[in-house]
Amino acid sequence: MSKPRQIAVLGATGSIGGSTLDVVARHPERFRASVLTAHRQVEALAALCEQHRPDLAVIGDPALEGELSRRLAAAGVRCEVAAGHDAITAAVSGGQCDTVVAAIVGAAGLDSTLAAARSGKRLLLANKESIVMAGPLLLAALREGGGELIPVDSEHNAIFQCLPGGRPELARSGVRRLVLTASGGPFRGRRRAELAGITPDEACRHPKWSMGRKISVDSATLMNKGLEVIEAHHLFQAAPDAIEVLVHPQSLVHSLVEYVDGSVLAQLGNPDMRTAIAHALAWPERVESGVPPLDLAAHGTLQFETPDLATFRCLALAFQALRAGGDAPAILNAANEVAVAAFLAGGLPFLSIADVVESVLMELPPQAVVDVRSLTERDRAAREAARRILRNAC
Ligand code: NAD
Ligand code: MG
Known part of the structure; x- marks a missing residue:
């Protein structure tokens, strides 16, 4: 079996972030959350790090870097810590991930989404605001990087x-x-x-x-x-x-x-977003997502x-x-x-x-x-x- 996909979950403390980590945790042989990021939810991010043991945790608000480091040390979690908007973008381009789940909300996700596209890694796009804002630039970045974009928004995934x-x-x-x-x-x-x-x-x-x-x-x-x-x-x-x-x-x-x-x-x-996320993570294969079977007769x-x-x-x-x-x-x-x-x-x-x-x-x-x-x-x-x-x- 090949090495698990190393996944950066941008916006790990959010709704899509949580669903992604749920699917990832079901398949440790295939997927590993290697980078986790959040905006200001330092306590929630530290808890996710304790559970998923990433290589790198990034908090968007630089004022919270010290608190994140303290919380991780207290919990016995050894991972690199970084902070700030640019650190999230740098994490996407770095060697600690081969797949990026862009699940930051709003235009705040534009730079990291573009960086993921340019990097040639697999980009799972949930952050629709970035493609709405910068569609032609994002597509050009994807061509330049030579990677693949799999839509996570349920309609586009469908x-x-x-x-x-x-x-x-x-x-x-x-x-x-x-x-x-x-x-x-x-x-x-x-x-x-x-x-x-x-x-x-x-x-x-x-x-x-x-x-x-x-x-x-x-x-x-x-x-x-x-x-x-x-x-x-x-x-x-x-x-x-x-x-x-x-x-x-x-x-x-x-x-x-x-x-x-x-x-x-x-x-x-x-x-349940886990279906689209599991599809995008495993594509072109299929994996179990935790979503109950559809009962149309019901x-x-x-x-x-x-x-x-x-x-x-x-x-x-x-x-x-x-x-x-x-x-x-x-x-x-x-x-x-x-x-x-x-x-x-x-x-x-x-x-x-x-x-x-x-x-x-x-x-x-x-x-x-x-x-x-x-x-x-x-x-x-x-x-x-x-x-x-x-x-x-x-
Ligand atoms: P959410 O509010 O639950 O989570 C947002 C995440 O982004 C959090 O982890 C937060 O810390 C992070 N974040 C917010 N502002 C940030 C900033 N300035 N810098 C860095 N990180 C920041 O949002 P959500 O519902 O998970 O949605 C995330 C994205 O996915 C949105 O673009 C949304 O349109 C899209 N999406 C969501 C769903 C869904 O079911 N929730 C479905 C389809 C698409
Ligand atoms: Mg949708």
């Missing part, structure tokens, strides 16, 4: 599984459309007027998936599906008109691929409906940004991150998230995506515009 031979060009594969399914979130079926007083806890109570708070709010506004449409466009080189969203409240069909001969292939499974009915774009305007805004091209998706993403953080902090009504995103898109017309430096500058400008709009609204 599409990957339904396409022939991994990552083909759609037109030559006879694909007509990609159909991304959406659960519809906790507010499916509600009208605008019913969403006025929504609290952060209500928005984060997702009916089917247990996830971090930012993506939970994105699921409630349908911005998550919008980001996924842009993600699918880049990952599979699909034209905006060849991507459709279908609401499917049971979240058992994770997405579909329609071919020109009328065949439609779908991937099904229980709504579910009985699968429903499908078109999304309500008038109520859930964020999905329409994402399509608009994708069609506008250039760095419009990066502007959309930055404005959304600021608006969602304000909503979670109690400083913005739920329905105003879309208003903020729309205003920032109007204020900053798209420019071409040139390099990371100019993109980061535009990301900063969009955040500033969003904060100003928030201040003026209050």
